[in-house]
Amino acid sequence: MFVPWSVSFSLLTSGVLAQNGLAPKKFLSLPLGAVKPAGWLHDQVLPSPEDLAHGIHIASVVNVKLPTSSSPEYSLTFTSVAQSDWIGGDSYYSNLEEAGSYWFNGMVANGVLVNDATIKSQTQQFLDYVLDHQDETGWLGPEVNTTKPRYLWGRYPFFFGAIQMVEADPTQASKVVPALHKFVSLANSMLHNGTGLEDWTKTRWEDFVITLQWLYDFHPDGQEDVLIDTMKMLKWTGDPWESVFEKQYFPTGPVEHLENPFNVLTWHGVNMAEGLKALPATYRFTHNESDLDRASQGWDLLFQYHGRPSGIYAADEYLAGLEAVRGTELCLVVETMFSGSYLYQVIGDPKFADRVERITYNALPATLTGDMWSRQYLQEQNQIAAQNMSPNPFPEDGPYSNVFGLEPNYPCCTVNHPQGWPKFITNSFLTTPDQKSLVHLYLGPFSTTTTLANGNTVSASVDTLYPFSDTLTTTITAKQAFTYYVRIPSWVTDGTIAIGSSSAKALSPANGLQAVPVQAGTTKFVLNLPSEITLESRPHGSVAVHRGPLHYAFDIPRNQTVLTRNSQENRAVDLQFEATSPWQYAIDTSSLQFVNDPPSSGALPSPVFDSGLPPFKITATACAIDWQVAGSTFASSPPENPSCAGSLTNITLWPFGSTKLRIGEFPTFTTS
Template sequence: MFAKSHLALALVLGCAGPAFAHSGLAAKKYLNLPLGAIKPSGWLLDQLNVQMSGLWGHEHEFYHYVSQTDWLGGDSYYSNLEEAGSYWFNAMVPAAVLVDSAEVQSQTQYFLDFVLDNQDETGWLGPEVFNSSKPRFLWARYPYLFGAMQLVEYNNTLADRVIPAVYKFVTLANSMMKNGAGLEDWTRTRWEDFVIALQWLYDFYLNGNEDLLIETMQLLKWTGDPWEDVFATENFPTTAVENLRNPFPVLTWHGVNMAEGLKALPSTYRFTHNQSDLDRASEGWDALFQYHGRPSGIFAADEYLAGLGAIRGTELCLVVETMFSGSYLFQVSGDLKYADRVERITYNALPATLTGDMWSRQYLQEQNQIAAQNMDPNPFPNDGPYSNVFGLEPNYPCCTVNHGQGFPKFVTNSFVKTNDDASLVQVYLGPVAVHTVLAGDNTVSVDVDTLYPFSDAVNVVVSATKEFTYLVRIPSWVSGATVSVNGGATNGIQADNSGLAAIDLPAGNSTLSLNLPSEITIENRPNNSVAIHRGPLNYAFDIPRNQTVLAQNANESRAVDLQFEVTAPWQYAIDPTTLKFNAGTPQGGQLPSPIFDSGLPPLSIDATGCLIEWAVAGDTFASDPPQNPSCIGNTTTIKLIPLGATKLRISEFPVFDSANV
């Protein structure tokens, strides 16, 4: 365990001890495009519009934690910049730009200015929490910095105001950490967010401040929780942790902190230049999903790491933070395993925990979820019985003000540039449009026309003023990928060791027709159960349900808490040898809206199943899947659909042999 002592801090500050490279920051493998260079199109634009028409696009109008009328007062921990406003700003900045909402962009500009107008003479980004003796803690300012960074990328005329204010805050934070101030438990575990903001300053607005920035990065690492030890194989928990003793600060096993902490070691790699940082990050990522992973792509933590049980929960904040961390890990390291998982999470776990119209969200989702209601008994040892209700703020409000970053940041990270600025990389597969300038004043535009992941076809139109190499990620689940360039012969396309396929394109216009087929795959899960995948999608049995409105916000009638209860049997075992994929044909070549709701995706998988004895606990959650079930009725064909469109579901199935029934 790492000792957070004054001696250790002195070592960092130059007396002796850990050696750091001072020759600048190590380059990221891939470079981000600025906000606005990538825009959603097709069904993905529709999904962003659904989000903005739902809770996310309206909560600033009525929700007391983020409404303008509450920014000037209140002593709640979540008021102002203590969490909620900062979360909302970080997520709303890209959302408003991607859907071209001038009204909401004015709201984010107002919030940017409001905070800067309330910066005090010491550099503290204001306002303070009024009528409170709460001391200054640094962490809640970090998401605000992310939002400010994105706004400056989108509109660089803001830099003249934003950058001096941020440097004033950095100078204050540096001094506070040297004096042991500003460092409560949440700040100690989420220090990597500030490091990434400092590296953005270093990369784009250094202004002669190398020593200040590097020293502040070092202070953050060595006053923060030791992620290099937390992620070490010998220390990492292999089961649910509620009965284990954490040898490190307890919040390191907290799910959202773990999701954010995945960025810590790649961020330190940039100033330590130690390959061991990236190696340990990779080791920790693999262990996290080996011991706590879900077929939906995410990991389980119903507040703290929760093992592999299908009825344990996953927090919505954890989902969107893991997506952001996975994108950053890929950009620093170049390892495509991170991008593969982010795509799985985006198309499964994220929509699965939101109603189709995105007006209600869960705090916790389950892989096998047979009810969304007040639960008695409750399978979540650290969260309340209301946690899997779909509503405005079930259990805690954090996910209400943070969930909106998921789809927008997926879009903004869907393309990157190589670090020589010469090539464009298509990372995530979905309908987007890109406009950027590569090295040598090579202006490039890309339009990706696809229904992926609801289709295997991806059509790309590229316009470039000069020849260049176009790189595209071939997901690990694709078998037999092909490409046709400008209507020519269809050829197999192979990824290199990095997982990317390179296509040399001339100046002018080019058209790429990619086909990315996949086979049905079966994932073995605990209790001899299985999960079903094809491509990036996890498939589940969509349990028929009824709906009861439990509560309605007094200021916004569409913001409701919903209880879902089953209306048909769900206790099915399946025979995995009988699976049959149905591609479906979207009407008029368009997907229905909202796509992530019951019965709407065109894709499905048929499975031979039968009803079995499968116990429930208190009528609100299923027991573990029976290991050796017997059919209690005739076999039948059940339909599995993409998990993201289900709200009650079975997705980890007991198995049986239909030939012996």
């Protein structure tokens, strides 16, 4: 039974609900570096060591100028990595308020996954500089040219990066762990004294809790009581996510004209994405199953009332309902991916993994250009232009928000979105709590090597073009026999598995996982995971088209105008896209046909998330209709029961992530 927080905190502190230690997770993550991208995923998502600027998420955004008393806004500039004092300048990373922490959190993983010496050197310098300048009280910063009070939140992403550094290189623990414990001691005192708090800290407290739990699980150093007490204080002084996610309080549409009964920032899109982790994190020290129930309910409410066919939800800056023209922030995309992975690890419900995979293969690439040198602040389901918008459909964000550029609207997404692909890769393999079994969670081309319980050294290699193929071939070598598990997504129909030379058999997953018996030595098996075209009902009688993990959209032909080019890095450009052909179509859903045009070379093009490049597509019979625009820059709501304004035509729908201008929610008609 749910216990209101005003009651449950007193029970926690009195020990009525609290139990010793932390509740175990359903699944355990592997350390950074244990899982590597392979095949198209390595080529497309991450750079080769010879091409450090393959995408903006790998680019050397070397100088992230942070707030000072004279310059309250931070900005991003490119300078030479050879600059000897690139990290130590008064207005660069050292304040740890947001940009530096975000950059570090994402780039640690990027450097490790491709074993890139330059990126790893940069992140090592960052780590060393911050830890070497920890002051005698334990505060990490340092504080440079600012009289701003000490607020806790800006350090949380740095903690995630520092944890990843230790995972990838355990020798770093001797420096990182004492510094973290020293900071925790200070933070504990600050929380008890009512300091270190402002609205962002109060809503993002769960990130610090997860850091504390990592210390408790792996490096407690006799500080268990302080760690648990700090977790409780963070929850007690933070926003009450168990109430925010209660059905009676949860907003069922756009919130710009609603009054939030809690901190207004709880309805902020990125805060909501991070807040999804709050209750599973709380459960670990309350042992209260109601926290998990409310977390699951909140997840469902969020996507019911604000969800997108691309897997993500709308918030432009705050929750925005279901209309296809409303926006979704890129920071929100990567934070939801990370939260969904954590939710699965704690709760074990496959719905979290299914959605994270949809977000990753649809919403994430859709908001970046194919070469990943330009990104949007906000993406739209129906996006007929990417330009300075007039009128502006986003009530809380600027009209430049859907331009593809270096830092349109706010620059936070430029430095935060690098965590997206790497953390998806890292969380694609897990182990069971007893560490006797390996679990392949997210499907795609990966390889991993780890040691399970009883010294069982195991490696697994997945050869596939998924999500642009239905077939995955997995080769496992193991020192001892064990049970391997692989997730079977909910959209699979009539899937089969063939182990070794045995004939293919029907799948029989339990709670989304297919058990595969693995013998000592080498075991090879082939999964075939076909799926049907499915339709999702959307507002105004429109529909969205899916097959497997991919959402499909009409890729509107476009021209491109360079609005501005960065003076230090000429690949960093702001791009305006305008439609060059009609997009006002209704489709006959009975005509949809899936087409697979596999690459003759056996390898996908790089990049694959760009116009006309994926091997999967869906054809549809369509007709032109009267569909109005607002001003000249965005589509009005899809018309209901439209009449055809011309003869029938055939159009092609492409994977959503490869489209930059698109219609993803269609009116319908019947050919007859």
